[in-house]
Amino acid sequence: MKNNSFDWFKLDNAAKIFPGQNSKSWSNIFRLCVQLKKEIDPDILSQALEATLERIPTFNVRIRRGLFWYYFEKNPNKPQVLPDIKNPCYRIRFKENNGFLFRVYYLGDRISLDVYHALCDGYGASVFIFTLVGEYLRLSGEEIDYNQFVLNVKDSPKQSEVEDSYSRYADSKVPYDRKDKWVYHARGTKMPMHMTNFTIGIMSFKELHAVAKSYNATVTEFLAALLMDVHYRKQKAENKKQREICVQVPVNLRKAFPSETLRNFVLCLRVKMDPNLGDYTFDEIVRSVSLQLKLANDPKLINSLMTQNMKLERNPVTKHLPLVVKDLGVAIGFLITAEQTTSTLLSNLGPIRLPESVEKHIEKAILFTGPGKVNGARCGVVSIGDKLAFSFSNCYQESDIEREFYTRLVKMGVHVKIESNRD
Amino acid sequence: MSYCVNCGVELDSSAKKCALCGTQVINPAKAQEKEETIAPFSDNVYVPKTVKARFIASLVSVIMLVPNMACLLVNFLILPGNFWSVHILSTSALLWVILVLPLFKKAHKTYFMWAFDTVAVGGYAFLLMNALDALEWYTTCALPITVLLSAMVLFYIIWVRRKKRSGILKALALCAETALAFLFSGVLLYFAGVPYAFEIGLIVFVCIVAVVGFLAYCYKSESMRSWLSKKLST
Numbered sequence: 094m095k096n097n098s099f100d101w102f103k104l105d106n107a108a109k110i111f112p113g114q115n116s117k118s119w120s121n122i123f124r125l126c127v128q129l130k131k132e133i134d135p136d137i138l139s140q141a142l143e144a145t146l147e148r149i150p151t152f153n154v155r156i157r158r159g160l161f162w163y164y165f166e167k168n169p170n171k172p173q174v175l176p177d178i179k180n181p182c183y184r185i186r187f188k189e190n191n192g193f194l195f196r197v198y199y200l201g202d203r204i205s206l207d208v209y210h211a212l213c214d215g216y217g218a219s220v221f222i223f224t225l226v227g228e229y230l231r232l233s234g235e236e237i238d239y240n241q242f243v244l245n246v247k248d249s250p251k252q253s254e255v256e257d258s259y260s261r262y263a264d265s266k267v268p269y270d271r272k273d274k275w276v277y278h279a280r281g282t283k284m285p286m287h288m289t290n291f292t293i294g295i296m297s298f299k300e301l302h303a304v305a306k307s308y309n310a311t312v313t314e315f316l317a318a319l320l321m322d323v324h325y326r327k328q329k330a331e332n333k334k335q336r337e338i339c340v341q342v343p344v345n346l347r348k349a350f351p352s353e354t355l356r357n358f359v360l361c362l363r364v365k366m367d368p369n370l371g372d373y374t375f376d377e378i379v380r381s382v383s384l385q386l387k388l389a390n391d392p393k394l395i396n397s398l399m400t401q402n403m404k405l406e407r408n409p410v411t412k413h414l415p416l417v418v419k420d421l422g423v424a425i426g427f428l429i430t431a432e433q434t435t436s437t438l439l440s441n442l443g444p445i446r447l448p449e450s451v452e453k454h455i456e457k458a459i460l461f462t463g464p465g466k467v468n469g470a471r472c473g474v475v476s477i478g479d480k481l482a483f484s485f486s487n488c489y490q491e492s493d494i495e496r497e498f499y500t501r502l503v504k505m506g507v508h509v510k511i512e513s514n515r516d
Numbered sequence: 517m518s519y520c521v522n523c524g525v526e527l528d529s530s531a532k533k534c535a536l537c538g539t540q541v542i543n544p545a546k547a548q549e550k551e552e553t554i555a556p557f558s559d560n561v562y563v564p565k566t567v568k569a570r571f572i573a574s575l576v577s578v579i580m581l582v583p584n585m586a587c588l589l590v591n592f593l594i595l596p597g598n599f600w601s602v603h604i605l606s607t608s609a610l611l612w613v614i615l616v617l618p619l620f621k622k623a624h625k626t627y628f629m630w631a632f633d634t635v636a637v638g639g640y641a642f643l644l645m646n647a648l649d650a651l652e653w654y655t656t657c658a659l660p661i662t663v664l665l666s667a668m669v670l671f672y673i674i675w676v677r678r679k680k681r682s683g684i685l686k687a688l689a690l691c692a693e694t695a696l697a698f699l700f701s702g703v704l705l706y707f708a709g710v711p712y713a714f715e716i717g718l719i720v721f722v723c724i725v726a727v728v729g730f731l732a733y734c735y736k737s738e739s740m741r742s743w744l745s746k747k748l749s750t
């Protein structure tokens with residue numbers, strides 16, 4: 094398959110700011126890990142990876158500097174698979190790793206993908222890794238079926254999979270200017286550079302769903318509320334000036350806007366609570382979070398936010414500033430404002446429905462959001478079958494948020510199994 | 517299966533202690549299970565390649581040393597007469613003291629470095645002015661400016677070390693100090709009779725103050741910060 098239109102891409106709207114903020118202190122890499130039921134053979138994995146890159150050309154790129162923008166260009170090098178490491182999500186350097194903006198690791202029965210957020214969002218990454226897993230299983234002699242997550246590597250890539258859906262759909266007449274306050278941050282002792290603490294809780298989706306339902310909330314709403322509650326009580330115990338708490342919840346826009354893109358197509362909703370309004374019980378927090386998420390999840394409102402985000406990119410003045418100036422602007426802006434308007438992140442990829450022939454070989458999947466700059470605990474959720482994995486990526490040494498969160502679940506009757514890279 | 521008695525969560529059978537609270541796992545069944553499980557994380561920490569500062573320092577030192585030695589030899593053996601190689605040697609020595617010495621980790625004693633750099637700059641200026649027969653310049657301009665800058669650097673070091681401050685605040689203070697340094701130098705040079713010194717110093721001072729002021733405003737103002745934050749994040 095040769096198609097010139099897959100030889101280079103512009104970065105999409107969400108991706109555009111990432112290269113400018115790439116730094117030691119903020120990697121912007123997230124990880125998706127899939128655990129199979131048998132030990133991984135690196136040679137087969139390597140073959141499967143090459144086939145997968147042919148199928149998903151948006152990963153088969155290196156990043157280049159243009160005069161005005163960064164752009165992706167087809168990478169002529171061969172990708173590698175690497176033995177896994179203790180510190181996933183460490184920063185990417187554009188010239189390392191043969192220029193690839195992702196890294197594939199194996200450890201025992203696990204395959205992990207560390208990917209630079211400019212390439213894709215969680216959905217795109219899950220399609221990539223499950224296509225890789227599918228091809229790996231096929232090469233190891235299994236019969237498998239395909240669906241939207243497990244693509245057949247023999248098919249040709251589609252133009253609709255590489256499109257920038259932001260520019261297609263952002264057309265609201267009323268760009269919505271969100272007013273965001275300076276919010277609370279749970280801080281601690283910073284980990285050494287390139288090290289992040291990961292703490293994963295594995296639980297039964299059904300058990301968690303039942304608990305969420307008893308509070309009249311969906312799983313995402315319930316988890317966001319619990320996270321909010323843990324931060325709320327931590328701030329209260331710190332006994333300082335009480336600030337607003339804001340949980341960032343990315344939503345997959347493919348649900349509201351028909352798109353097949355495997356690149357970025359997410360938007361972050363914000364769920365907030367102001368402790369200065371008075372004391373909240375957990376029930377009240379769940380109710381509030383649930384309502385806020387339901388209210389914010391309106392396609393017209395989302396379009397308006399999306400259009401607002403496109404403003405700088407579409408503005409004729411800022412558009413034609415040289416890349417150096419843009420990078421400097423992004424870097425300074427990031428230095429001053431990074432994460433100041435969010436307290437934590439909850440990214441839920443949701444239940445991933447795989448073909449039965451693939452799912453039976455998979456033990457579980459885990460989404461690691463990668464460390465924040467000032468925010469300690471940032472969370473990723475994904476479930477396959479009945480196994481749900483909830484992960485914390487924490488740039489601080491302290492584990493009090495994780496402990497509070499999981500023990501609260503245990504007290505509600507959810508069985509939690511912990512995995513961690515902490516010493 | 518191992519459990520943490522403190523938190524009530526199940527732990528991976530490879531875990532030696534609870535990741536949430538640090539309680540040691542005591543599990544008699546663990547010894548038998550151990551063989552079949554692989555820990556969920558590798559023990560291998562990957563540190564991205566960065567060239568070591570000391571290595572660079574040594575390399576630069578050698579690179580600087582070679583032409584200096586060559587000059588010295590040429591000066592004595594082939595072109596004797598005046599000591600012209602002193603200029604090259606002293607300039608190299610000054611650059612080395614300021615740029616390369618801090619890269620050697622052992623030399624990280626701040627006040628020592630400060631004193632050393634001050635003496636080095638003063639000494640360098642003296643050598644240079646002496647060779648140019650312009651010692652008057654040295655006493656009226658070079659020495660006062662050296663003392664002034666050195667004092668300002670010392671002030672900054674003390675300020676930074678007194679308590680933990682944020683990176684942005686430190687950067688702002690450094691910019692403000694630079695602006696003041698230009699202004700004071702301008703005043704000094706004006707009294708030494710340098711034409712337009714004060715005006716130039718003032719212009720540079722005002723420009724830097726304007727930029728620093730804007731950044732300080734961004735740093736202080738919540739609305740400005742959240743406006744910027746919104747423009748720059750999705």
Ligand SMILES: [Zn+2]
Pocket residue numbers: 520521522523524534535536537538539
């Ligand atoms: Zn424990």
